[in-house]
Every structure is written in structure tokens, then in C-alpha cells.
Amino acid sequence: MGGFSSVGLVSVLRLVSPVVCKNGSVTEAILIGTTSKLSKATSDSLQLSDSSVPLSSAVKNLGVTLDNTLSMKQHISSVSRTCYFQLRRIATIRKYLTTDATAKLVTSTILSRLDYCNSLLAGLPSSSISRLQRIQNSSARLVLRKKKRDHITPLLNQLHWLPVPARITYKINTLTYKCLHGLAPAYLSDSLSLYVPSRTLRSSADSLKLNIPHTKLKTAGQRSFSFQAPSQWNTLPLPLRQQQSLESFKSALKTFLFSK
Ligand SMILES: *[C@@H]1O[C@H](CO)[C@@H](O)[C@H](O)[C@H]1NC(C)=O
Ligand SMILES: *[C@@H]1O[C@H](CO)[C@@H](O)[C@H](O)[C@H]1NC(C)=O
Secondary structure, eight states: OOTHHHHOSTTOOOSSEEEEEEETTEEEEEEEOOHHHHHHOOOSEEEETTEEEEEESEEEETTEEEETTOOOHHHHHHHHHHHHHHHHHHHHHGGGSOHHHHHHHHIIIIIHHHHTTGGGGTTOOHHHHHHHHHHHHHHHHHHHTOOTTSOSHHHHHHHTOOOHHHHHHHHHHHHHHHHHTTOSOHHHHTTOOBOOOOGGGOOGGGTTOBOOOOOOOTTTGGGSHHHHHHHHHTTSOHHHHTOSSHHHHHHHHHHHHHHO
């Protein structure tokens, strides 16, 4: 899984900032911002030296569709279309497959798509996330041959699948662990800093916590990696934050998320 999965929304948008995405020989430009800021933008193109690039309302990069308010709605729609198409195909051959084989097939064709670049989805409203959760619910039913009315939570546990919101938390915390252990690119780790409590307030529970930057916009600043990473990391229990290796961290994190 390439670039974007590790990018997260690194320091998202300075309210209205031009992002240029190269697409083959064609260069596309997009102006990203809040709806109100965008409505004030006057130009519909970006001047680059001697050429003028028209502004698009969405651009695709590394398989992720970014829209100009970063709502990710178009991306989620495109993931949904592909996943339902794959699910219907698997459903037609389900009766020839064992449960185990179906689970493997669904993991590689559906869950991998739900997970791809999912750090970009952190902080989105639950109405957006639930569209992806519905796909995972249908996948679990298909694997375990359950009906619509069956409760999904026991099925997800049986399959050992974390639900979609927990998968996003898992991705963000794993990236944070990598940042703190020199396993992530500098542009990500540089966006985090360790919290240093004042002498009087010092307690061991605060060790290895991160500073949460002050941000105003729920739709923008609070979706950035620099905000999501420390906010989520600080809620992990100390023994989890103290894990010695990435592998042991991932496994302890998964156990922690399942227990919630
Ligand atoms: C590049 O963008 C154009 C216009 O949006 C689109 O039609 C084309 O399919 C894109 N090409 C690639 C390689 O993504
Ligand atoms: C998926 O299943 C869970 C657990 O049964 C349920 O709470 C949730 O509403 C379902 N989500 C969707 C979007 O269908």
C-alpha cells in the first residue's frame, strides 16, 4: 500500500490552499477549503509559470479521490461501488467455498479496500463512516452465511475483524508508534511532540503522552494527523504506549481495541 496510507491528513489545508496533483501528462489543481472560504475564491484556475491549470472539484491521487472540502464523500462512494461489486461476485460462488476460504477472499478484496488510506477518514462524521461499516457488515454476513436480522457484533468478533472506526484508530495509532520510534518519515514525526508536564503535575501515567495542538475547525484542523494522532494516542493505556516493538504494539493494540 503506497504513499497515502502513511500520509494521513498531514497539516490539512491552510483554509484555502492549492494542491497540485500530477496526472499523467495532465496537471490538475484543486482548491481545498471550507465551503464558506471556497465560495469566496474568485479564480477558477491556477497560474503556474506560463500555463493556466483549471481548478477541479475533486482529484484522484494514488487511488484516493480528494474533494475540495475533504469530506471524502466521493472517495467513500467509489470504495463502496467497488466493494459491493466484489461482494456480489463472491456471493455467486459462495456455495462452492468454505467459510475459511471466503473469509480470506473477503479480507483481500474487501477489507483491504476499506483499510486503504483509512487514516484520511479519521474524524469524519459517523454518517460517512457508517457507509463503510455497512459494507463490512454485509461481508461478515456473507462469510458466515447469516441473515439480515442477525446481530453483527458477535460475527465480527468470531471473524476477529475490528469494526471500521476501530480500524481507523488502529491505523492512526500504528503510524504514531512508528513516528515515536523513528520508523516514519520526518514530515509525519515532525508533526508530533512529546508532552512535558510541569514539575508539580508530573505523574507516570503522563509519560509518553503527546501534545495536542489547539485547532479551531472540527472539519479541518481536527482531522489532521497532528491532531488525531496525539488525541488517540493519549487515550491508550500506559503499558500499550510503552511496548518495545512494533509487532508487540500492534498485537496489544488489537487486543485493546477488541476489548472496548
Ligand atoms: C487525468 O485526468 C483526466 C481529467 O480529469 C481524466 O480524464 C484522466 O482519466 C486522468 N488520467 C489518469 C491517468 O488518471
Ligand atoms: C453494522 O452492525 C452493527 C452491529 O450489529 C450495527 O450496530 C450497525 O448499525 C451496523 N451498521 C450498519 C451501517 O449497518
